[in-house]
Amino acid sequence: MKYTLGLMALLFFSHANAQTNWDVANIHEALKKDATIVIRNEEQFLDIKGINAAKYDYKITATIFNKAGDDFAAMEEVYDKFSTIYNIKAVLYDATGKKIKEYKSSDIKDQSLISGFSIFEDNRLKSLKFVSNSYPYTIEYSFSQDFKGLLYFPQWRDLKDFGVSVEKSSYCIQKDKNYQMKYLSSTGLKVDSTSIGGKIRYKWESSQVPALAKEPMAIGIDNLSSWVKASPNLFEYDGSTGNFDNWNNFGQWIYKLNEGGNQLPEAFKIKIRDLTQAARTPEEKMRILYQYLQQNTRYVSVQLGIGGFRPVLAEKVATVNYGDCKGLSNFMKAMLNEVGINSHLVMIGNGKPSLNAQYSSIGQANHMILAVPIGKDTTFLECTSPYYPMGFIGYGNSNRNVLLVTEAGGKLVKTPAYNASQNYQVSKTKIKFNNENDIDVLINTSYGNSQFEDNLRKTVLEPSEQKKRALENSNIPIETFGYYKCDQKDKTKPELVEELSFKSKPLLSKGGDKYFLLLNQMNRREAVPIKIADRKTFFSVPYAYEDKDEIVFELPQGYQIDFIPKDILIESDFGIYTATFEKKDGLLIYSRTQKMNDKIYPPEKYSEYVDFYKKIVQADKQKAVITKTL
Structure with a gap:
């Protein structure tokens, strides 16, 4: 199902209007801010010849500022028995716009798309990797592609990713007046529609668009970029006909x-x-x-x-x-x-x-x-x-x-929705102090639905790798490893059960004649999301979830609990957090719940989210005060 006509939109190059001076000094300073890559010029032209034929012309010129942008410095275009790619041209320029290398057809790799997990009979790839020893540098390539059959059209977006700015980008579709197609575009993007003889030409363009810095929890840049999605209605492909109108x-x-x-x-x-x-x-x-x-x-x-x-x-x-x-x-x-x-x-x-x-x-x-x-x-x-x-x-x-x-x-x-309570993590931990330095820990954790999915790989790891990861990922410092198990006990349920046993390093810190015990030893939030002034993108957690953690501390003889914190409740639009603290039958019981919603939030709500997490981080630092009576 995953089949693309190319990794980037195909662009039409008009020689009459082509920019020839690619000196980096010509880039406006506003386009350099937060930019790893600047798209200098991008033109895409799709000429629909009929229900089963079209021609693409494509050209892109882009300046790469540092090593982080090197992955972009490549042409990778897919074709199959229903299409041909030809007339490939590629040039590499230095920072001043001076031509360093003009690539030959022998530099273009043409290979089958076969990998260790895939079988492709028809798909092939034409590729070229641009390499420069100094930064910044500019790449340029163009090609034409003919199609015999049209199931869908290339899409267009001016901002390719975070850290990419745009000097100029455009998309043009030309079709016969009677040819049936449709398109969607971003809010506010205008289309220039003109009639030329029996043809209709649609054009969308964008210019001088600054780069966006990557923002935490961003769900994409659709709300900020200009984009167009287009599709045929009636089509003919490989002897098959159909209609995508609904x-x-x-x-x-x-x-x-x-x-x-x-x-x-x-x-x-x-x-x-x-x-x-x-x-x-x-x-x-x-x-x-x-x-x-x-x-x-x-x-x-x-x-x-x-x-x-x-x-x-x-x-x-x-x-x-x-x-x-x-x-x-x-x-x-x-x-x-x-x-x-x-x-x-x-x-x-x-x-x-x-x-x-x-x-x-x-x-x-x-x-x-x-x-x-x-x-x-x-x-x-x-x-x-x-x-x-x-x-x-x-x-x-x-x-x-x-x-x-x-x-x-x-x-x-x-399809079914998995709510926070279904995407659960439930842990029960027993921490027994034989003395200050001899501490037994037993942790039982269950993962459900989406958290089952996230942790499923643990069950297929070799025992040595399971042990290694348990040692690396334990929040409680491990002195002597005991055992680790993780399995799906009931194959009919999306649930994993994990068990970990070990002896811990000392957990009590001393101040004067008092001992202090950090109560959340397990699922602790220690970092607040980075503050962002004037955030631009919408954000969300990956999925709704609920974590429930209980830790039972058994102190040794001769120790008494002098102080435990008051119960905590934090509520917000993002979720709810509770922590309770209890002394019972000589035990200290700490219980924590964090339940998160998976709504999509507008940028202006992000500062509230940071404040919500600040409170959680602080709540997770609560300590009990203990004294030694013997």
Whole structure:
């Protein structure tokens, strides 16, 4: 599903208007501030020849100020059997704009896009890496690309990333008056629309845009950059035709791509029926077949068929035991169908925003899962993970509009949302002081849903690596290591249980005749987010979560607790924090809860967020006062 026409938008170069003096001294000082890279000039021109053909012309000139920008100093453009890239030109300039090197066609690498985890039959890459021994330097390259078939158009954005400023950037689309397409653009961006003969030309442009410094917790720069997303409606591609004018028609095209693709070998059908013959309910059958999928197949990216959008045949997956997200989801669908359970393929933007209900286009989805409606409930299956319990799809797939692919066409539905209480971490810690220097610690921690996902890799590490990480990551200083365990005890639940035992280094600090004990030994916030004056970007935590921590201190004979802090409550729009302190039966019990919301907050709320965390950091420093009575 992840298929791109290029890492950057393709640009049209007009020789008549080309800037030729790339001296860094010509860059306005405002564009140098916070900039690693300055886009000097960028032009993109898409000439749509018809329903199945187009030509791109592209040119970019950019100045790299320091080593942090070197990754940008590269051309990497993807093509396949439905496109050709030609007329590549590339030049390297020094700081004064003097030409250092003009690259030859022999300098351009042309290679297959094959990696250790992917199989690509058609996709290839033309690439060039610019190298300079001094900074700043300027790169420039251009090329043309012809397409036979148009599923989607290149997108355009003036600000490529944080730390990138723009002198000039533009995007132009030319089409026949009768050609059907659509576009979305950023708020306030004007389009220059002109008619030339039987053609319509749309143009968007931007100039003198300063760079943005990277800001903590930023969710992107869409609210600050100028951008355009464009898509065809009617299209023809690799002998297939369709209409992307709405999600229903989009789903019809995807459904037709897979017609006849979920047949299984006869011997395998018998195997499936044997596996599920003792199951009493559809849910039991689904669980058995999902476990079979996880235990007998592996994920491999496969870009086959129509632009990489047609799933590998279920019959093939049954034979080779691997597939990509499309192939594995379709294979699971075929197995369920064999035992009388209906299901639907689902197109989803993993880690992306929800599909836009008013704007259907292929670039919004990059992944496929499966939806299984049984009775009034629908179970969503992530078919690429050997570790997820049935029904858990990960926070990158949760709480977003997705496209249900049915025989009647596409239908937008919403995936399950995981709330803070479901994305939990619950720890219970016992700290027993045999004496000041002999301290036993036992920690039991459970991780649920999104926090299960974050910690899942621990379960597949070698024991030596598990021990190493436990030693490195323990908040309580370890004197002598005991043991460590982390496993998913119930495979039907997205929950990990972790256990750690060790002897601690001394925890009491002395002042005069008093001892001081830091009470939050486990999940302590020690740093306040950096203050930012005049923040520009929206921000959010990755997901809502709830951490609950309890620490029970057992002091040795001859020690008494003289003071414990008062209970703490901190409430805000961002979440809620509580800490309680209790003396009970000779024990000191500390309990802490931090529950965070996953709302998206405007820039002006950031100072409130910093203040909220200041209070948490202070609350996590609370100490008890202890005296020695013997």
